[in-house]
Amino acid sequence: MLILLxxxxxxxAMYRFIIYGKVQGVYYRKFVSSALQKxxxxxxxxxxxxxxxxxxxxxxxxxxxxxLQVLQKGSPLSRVERxxxxxxxxxxxxxxKFEIRYDESK
Numbered sequence: 001m002l003i004l005l006x007x008x009x010x011x012x013a014m015y016r017f018i019i020y021g022k023v024q025g026v027y028y029r030k031f032v033s034s035a036l037q038k039x040x041x042x043x044x045x046x047x048x049x050x051x052x053x054x055x056x057x058x059x060x061x062x063x064x065x066x067x068l069q070v071l072q073k074g075s076p077l078s079r080v081e082r083x084x085x086x087x088x089x090x091x092x093x094x095x096x097k098f099e100i101r102y103d104e105s106k
Contacts (some may be wrong), residue, residue: 016088017055019071021081024051029100031075036098041067046101056088057098 019028029045036043036057043057059067072080 012058012060013087014089015057015059015085017057017071017083017085018048019053019055019074019080019083020051022077022079023053023074026077027075028053028078031073031078032070033098033100035070036067041098042096044099044101046103 024047029047032055033045036045041057041059043055045053045055048054055071057067068083068085071083074080
């Protein structure tokens with residue numbers, strides 16, 4: 001398991017990640033959210049209507065490569081083809097923990 005725990009004083013930014021491939025119906029959200037919750041990240045993961053998965057999280061530059069590795073690994077049944085990410089403003093988690101969101105209204 002990768003150790004991604006943030007340290008005090010690290011500069012965090014909000015990022016939006018879109019994960020493409022076989023990532024729905026294969027426990028991808030469960031595995032990724034569990035790994036990121038254990039590491040103390042805040043944000044969310046949810047399925048999108050086009051078959052991709054969205055992750056929004058506060059991530060520091062220091063742990064970005066490890067964070068991307070967690071997204072790439074996913075679950076034993078998933079197959080990630082590509083990940084797009086960018087810094088974003090205006091999207092904020094509703095809580096300080098990492099959660100699974102199940103529909104657009106949450």
